[in-house]
Amino acid sequence: MLPEALFFSxxxxxxxxxxxxxxxxxxxxxxxxxxxxNAVNLTFVAFAQVYGVAGQIFVFFVMTVAAAEAAVGxxxxxxxxxxxxxxxxxxxxxxxx
Amino acid sequence: MLLxxxxxxxxxxxxxxxxxFVWLLPLLPFVGFVINGxxxxxxxxxxxxxxxxxxxxxxxxxxxxxxxxxxxxxDDHHSIARHRxxxxxxxxxxxxxxxxxxxxxxxxxxxxxxGEMHAPFVQQYFSWxxxxxxxxxxAFQLDQLSMVMVLVITGVGMLIHVFxxxxxxxxxxxxxxxxxxxxxVFFMLVLVxxxxxxxxxxxxxxxGLCSYLLIxxxxxxxxxxxxxxxxxxxxxxxxxxxxxAMFMLFANLGTLDFVSVNAAASSLxxxxxxxxxxxxxxxxxxxxxxxQIPLYVWLPDAMAGPTPxxxxxxxxxxxxxxxxxxxxxxxxxxxxxxASLTVVxxxxxxxxxxxxxGLKQWDIKKVLAYSTVSQLGYMFVAVxxxxxxxxxxxxxxxxxxxxxxxxxxxSVIYAMxxxxxxxxxxxxxxxxxxxxxxxxxxxxxxxxxxxxxLAIAGVPPFAGFFSKDEILGxxxxxxxxxALAQAHFLGIPxxxxxxxxxxxxxxxxxxxxxxxxxxxxxxxxxxNRTGDREREHLAEAPWVxxxxxxxxxxxxxxxxxxxxxxxxxxxxxxxxxxWLEPIVGESTLRxxxxxPAEIAHSTELMLIGVAVLxxxxxxxxxxxxxxxxxxxxxxxxxxxxxxxxxxxxxxxxDELYDAAxxxxxxxxSRSLLWRGIDVGLIDGLTRxxxxxxxxxxxxxxxxxxxxxxxxxxxxxxxxxxxQVGTYAWVLVIGMLFVLGAFSFR
Numbered sequence: 143m144l145p146e147a148l149f150f151s152x153x154x155x156x157x158x159x160x161x162x163x164x165x166x167x168x169x170x171x172x173x174x175x176x177x178x179x180n181a182v183n184l185t186f187v188a189f190a191q192v193y194g195v196a197g198q199i200f201v202f203f204v205m206t207v208a209a210a211e212a213a214v215g216x217x218x219x220x221x222x223x224x225x226x227x228x229x230x231x232x233x234x235x236x237x238x239x
Numbered sequence: 240m241l242l243x244x245x246x247x248x249x250x251x252x253x254x255x256x257x258x259x260f261v262w263l264l265p266l267l268p269f270v271g272f273v274i275n276g277x278x279x280x281x282x283x284x285x286x287x288x289x290x291x292x293x294x295x296x297x298x299x300x301x302x303x304x305x306x307x308x309x310x311x312x313x314d315d316h317h318s319i320a321r322h323r324x325x326x327x328x329x330x331x332x333x334x335x336x337x338x339x340x341x342x343x344x345x346x347x348x349x350x351x352x353x354g355e356m357h358a359p360f361v362q363q364y365f366s367w368x369x370x371x372x373x374x375x376x377x378a379f380q381l382d383q384l385s386m387v388m389v390l391v392i393t394g395v396g397m398l399i400h401v402f403x404x405x406x407x408x409x410x411x412x413x414x415x416x417x418x419x420x421x422x423x424v425f426f427m428l429v430l431v432x433x434x435x436x437x438x439x440x441x442x443x444x445x446x447g448l449c450s451y452l453l454i455x456x457x458x459x460x461x462x463x464x465x466x467x468x469x470x471x472x473x474x475x476x477x478x479x480x481x482x483x484a485m486f487m488l489f490a491n492l493g494t495l496d497f498v499s500v501n502a503a504a505s506s507l508x509x510x511x512x513x514x515x516x517x518x519x520x521x522x523x524x525x526x527x528x529x530x531q532i533p534l535y536v537w538l539p540d541a542m543a544g545p546t547p548x549x550x551x552x553x554x555x556x557x558x559x560x561x562x563x564x565x566x567x568x569x570x571x572x573x574x575x576x577x578a579s580l581t582v583v584x585x586x587x588x589x590x591x592x593x594x595x596x597g598l599k600q601w602d603i604k605k606v607l608a609y610s611t612v613s614q615l616g617y618m619f620v621a622v623x624x625x626x627x628x629x630x631x632x633x634x635x636x637x638x639x640x641x642x643x644x645x646x647x648x649x650s651v652i653y654a655m656x657x658x659x660x661x662x663x664x665x666x667x668x669x670x671x672x673x674x675x676x677x678x679x680x681x682x683x684x685x686x687x688x689x690x691x692x693l694a695i696a697g698v699p700p701f702a703g704f705f706s707k708d709e710i711l712g713x714x715x716x717x718x719x720x721x722a723l724a725q726a727h728f729l730g731i732p733x734x735x736x737x738x739x740x741x742x743x744x745x746x747x748x749x750x751x752x753x754x755x756x757x758x759x760x761x762x763x764x765x766x767n768r769t770g771d772r773e774r775e776h777l778a779e780a781p782w783v784x785x786x787x788x789x790x791x792x793x794x795x796x797x798x799x800x801x802x803x804x805x806x807x808x809x810x811x812x813x814x815x816x817x818w819l820e821p822i823v824g825e826s827t828l829r830x831x832x833x834x835p836a837e838i839a840h841s842t843e844l845m846l847i848g849v850a851v852l853x854x855x856x857x858x859x860x861x862x863x864x865x866x867x868x869x870x871x872x873x874x875x876x877x878x879x880x881x882x883x884x885x886x887x888x889x890x891x892x893d894e895l896y897d898a899a900x901x902x903x904x905x906x907x908s909r910s911l912l913w914r915g916i917d918v919g920l921i922d923g924l925t926r927x928x929x930x931x932x933x934x935x936x937x938x939x940x941x942x943x944x945x946x947x948x949x950x951x952x953x954x955x956x957x958x959x960x961x962q963v964g965t966y967a968w969v970l971v972i973g974m975l976f977v978l979g980a981f982s983f984r
Contacts, residue, residue, distance in 0.1 A: 162967050171963075235961030 147188035154181035168219050168229040172212075179208050253360040253381065256349035257342075261362060261381050264339055264346075264389060265428040271335035271421035278324045279414035322413040329408070332417030333400035336424060340393040347386055356382075357821050359498065361434050368437070372493055380434035380497060384822045387631055387815070388431035388563055391638050395555045396424050398787035402646050403547040405784035406653060416456060416545070423449035427556050431563060435496040436485050439564070443481065443528065446557045447474050453552060454544040466543040473537040477527015481564075484520035487513070501570040509574045509829075510726075518571055518578035522585075525561030530612050531619060532589045536893055538612055542604040546649030549604060554611045554645050555638035562615070562634050565622040566823065572622070573826035576726035579623045580736060583714070584728055586619030587740040587747070592890075594750035598757070599886035601873065602669045603648045606758045610695065611641060613747060617710055620744060624723060624737070625830030626713035627823035628802070628816045633706035635815075636798040640694040640703055643791035647688040650780045650788065651762060654681055658769060658776040666770075671758065672873040676767035680777035683785050685763045687792040692759050694795045696752040697854040700809075702798030704851070709804060711744050712846055716838045721831045745853055752857025757865055765867025806843050 154177060161174030183201045190197030223229050253259070322328065350356070359382035368375040400420060407416050423446060430442025447470075455467030489495055491513060492503045507514040525531070530538035541553045552558070565572055565582065572579050590613045597609035614637050621630030648669075654677070655668035666673055678685045694701035697708065717723045717737050724734040767774055779785065802815035838846075870876075879887055888894075960966075 159971060163964065163971065166964070231963045234963070238959065238961030 144188055144192060148185060151181040151184035151188070154178075154184065166231050168222070168231055168234075171231065172215055172219065176208065176212070179204060251358065251360045252353040252356060253349060256352065257345045258349050258360055258381055259362070260342065261346060261360075261379055261432065262364070263342055264393070265425050265432065267335040267339040267342070268421040268424040268428065271331050272418050272425060274331050275328055275414045275418035275421060278322075278328055279412065279418055281324065321409055322411060325408060325413050328414045328417050329404045332421060333397065333404060335421060336393060336397040336400045339424070339428075340390075340397045343386075343389045343393045346381070347390060350381075350383070350386060355821065359385075359434075361498065363434075373489065373495075375435060375437050375495060377438065378434035378496075379432040379438075381432065382822060383818050384563075384566060384631070385431045387635065387819070389428065391635055392424065392427050392431065392556050395638050395642050395791070396427075396551055398790055399547050399551040399555070399642060399646065402550075402649070402784050402787040403545075405781050406547055406649055407545060412456070416453075419449055419452045419456070420548070420551070423453070423552060423557070427560075430560055434498070436488065436500075437495055439567075440481065440485070443524075443560060444478070446552070446560065447471065447478075447528070450474075450541065450552050450557055453548040454541045456544050456548070460543075463543040466537075466540040470537040470541050473534050474527045477524045477534055480520040480523025480527070482524075484517050484524065487517050487520065491517075497567065500568075504570040504574060507571075507574060510576060511574075514571060515575040515578045518568070518575040519581065521564065521568060521571070522578065522582055525564050525619070526585065527561075528564075529558050529561030529615050529619070531561070531585050531616065532592060535589060535593065535612050536896060539605055539608040539889070542602070542608050546604065546645060546652060549608070550642045550645030550649065553608070554641040558611065558615060559618065559634045559638070562618040562622055562630055565619070566627045566631055569622075569625075569627050569823045569826035573625060573722075573829040576722040576733070576830065577728065579625060579830060580723050580726045580728045580733055582623030583620050583723070583740050584623075584736060586616040586621075586623055587743040588616070589613070590616030590620065590747040591743045591750065594747045594754065596886055596889050597754040598750060599879075599883055601671055601887075602667075603651065603671050603674070603758060603762060604645075604669055606671075606754060607641070607644050607648060610644075610751065610754065613751065614641065614695070617707060617744070617747070620714055620740065621710040624710075624714045624717050625721070625827045626710060627827060628819050629706065629709040629713050631819060632802045632815050633703075633710055635801065636694065636702035636706040636795075639791055639794040639798045640691040640701075643687060643691040643788060643795050644695070646784075646788055646791065647684050647691065650684045650784055651677060651681060653780050653784070654777050655769065657778070658773040661776040662770070662772045664770060664773060667873055670873040671761040672870050672876055673768055673770075674762045675765045675769070675867055675870065676763070677777065678763040680767075680774075681763070681779050683779055684788065687788050688763070689759060690792050691795050692755045694798070696755055696858060697748055697850060698858075699851060700796075700799060702795050704854075705799030705802060705804065705807075707748065708847055708850055709802070711741065711748075711850060712804075712838065712843060714741050714744060715842075715846060717831065723830060745850065748850060749853045749857045752854045753861045756858045756861035760861065760865050760867050761870065765870070768870060768872045770872075804843075806840055806847070 158174045158176075158178035158181060161177065162171050165171055165174065183204055186197040186201045186204070188197075190201075219229055222234065226234065228234075359380045361378055361380045363376045363378040365377050366374070367377045400417075403416070403420065407413055410416060426442045426445025426449060428442070430439055430446060433439040433442060451467045451471045454470055455464045458464045458467075485495060488500060491507060492500055494500060494503065504514070507517070527534045538553060538558065542549055544553075572582070593609045593612035593616065597606050597613065600606045600609060614633070618630045618633050618637070621627070621633060651674065652668050655674065659666055659668060690701065694703040697704045699705075714737060718734045718741070721733075724732075724737060726733045728736045767777075769777065800810050800814075803810055803812050805812050878884075885891070
């Protein structure tokens, strides 16, 4: 059971990484980050089956922080859109050196 | 917090007494510093409440303050710029000192109560520097030696604070003055209460800072600011020695606590090179702080500060810190007879050198400044010859009579200043040639200063007689059989050195009597030279100023009873000696080679007789030879020639230092570092590269030198693209690298 779960979460994680790296739409990048987080959560739960309940507790922490992060992140994206009328990350480069 | 840690000190007999509040001693003046400091920040100035014409006063203040170099305050009718919160400051500033002195007395009583105590009472508060083997705690230590210092500091400090209320009341910076003064007392108490060398060093540097701040108190005058800087820089040289000594102590003993250093000191080896070098470096620190040759030059200049500051910092307390340090390190110095002998030599040479300069100064405070340097020399003679008790005794009596002399001179300057202020005359209020005959106008000051003069000259039964006599007697007793007599100074046998130093000490006593009598004659006797219109405004200072003078006067007269010699049984004999015995007794015995420091009574009587005769001869000579009637005011005085000119110019030591040290540094900076390296080398090189295309103007050429850093910076800035995607790529690649490195390790 454990190898399958780990394989599945690895696939999910890679999909997330590729999404973050290739997509330019901030919303989609954001969703891919969430995907990565949940891939990790899956790993935690899977390991919790073998090594005890600590992994499951950790998942709660990750979910809580992810929820907070989603709230803040979406708020930033909305503010960004109001300001620039775009969520395309290629156009957002004010911090260019 | 403090109290909890204090409980850890355990079963010392003092831990259940009022001595457990020893941390309050420095805290009280610190609170005063905070309050006065805040008050000094609160407001600008306001004209005195008694005077309706504020605008006139402000203008007047601007003019008079600029011209008043040594700026004693104004007067009752024309308040210059009394500070708005002056009332509160007058309460807090001296108030905290009164409380501290009361607490010090209570702790002293508690110490008397527990009887003889052989271990110091140490209170540890927290671990300050726990680094490897180095364990330095923030801790205070109370023993007989620090108790004496605490009593002198808080007692004399209290009187000087009260005096300052009168002396400084019309100064616009009144709260700032008291803030500095309180801060000074705080650091001074930290210095004497510290339980290890680093804590002592905090106080040591802190009092240096306050000294700097108070010398340059009237900083708008450049000469005062320069004097402050001079004091600070000269003291750095001494502090270098102190630091090196601390490093060496730690490197060899692994500890810096007084208790452990004293216990382990003998492992350095008696008379070894190591302990001698440590002691000499320590003494370099003392020479800086306590104004000994070659670092004494800052103290006379320090007279630029207000006169009560000169009394407190530059006579009674701070400058004696070096004497305290040697007394505190007596276990080390007693192991190094040749270092101790060096201390004796430097002390006695400084004593006579400064005394001879004092013979010819015209500024009343300069006379006292050189007198202080000279008396500090005596103290070093004492602690150098292992007579630590005599050194501390002289420190104490000197604090009494020198504080009295300085405050008395402050009272004189105050009166002179008010007189000049009334008529608007701008003349030097400190030059003795402008004084004369002040006895009729300042009778209280006159009488009290004569008491102090007889004390410092060593006339029985005044305080200075006993302490000075004990120093000279102990020095004489060392000339045979002691460890000092067997040591060598620059190849000269110790007994010869000691006898010569004894002669120097006697000669210094003679000069002391002469220059002090001279000062009194020129200031208070003969006809008045202040000026016809000014004369009628000369008057005694208010009681807030004369009161402390009276208290110090009493102490100057009876101070000798703190440690009467056995040969003059006019009361309890050797109180201070008995009190300090547990601290220094062993070291004194080691330096005297086990023999008690007694000389035959007949010899001792003879020595005393010689010393008294010399003092009386000095006074008599001054009375016979000096004619105050012949003096003319400073502005009309002819220039002086010959020996007098050399003495007036202080042997040209300042000029020598300037030529030998200051000028070479300035010249090196200018010709080598600036003209040579900066203009010649750097600009020249860049000019070389630019020859073909650009002009040779230096700024353009120097800009070429910046090309490399600028291009590197440009490459760096290109990494920051502002593209989140790029950053994510860098992150992932970096993570893969790390993972790869871990996997294929």
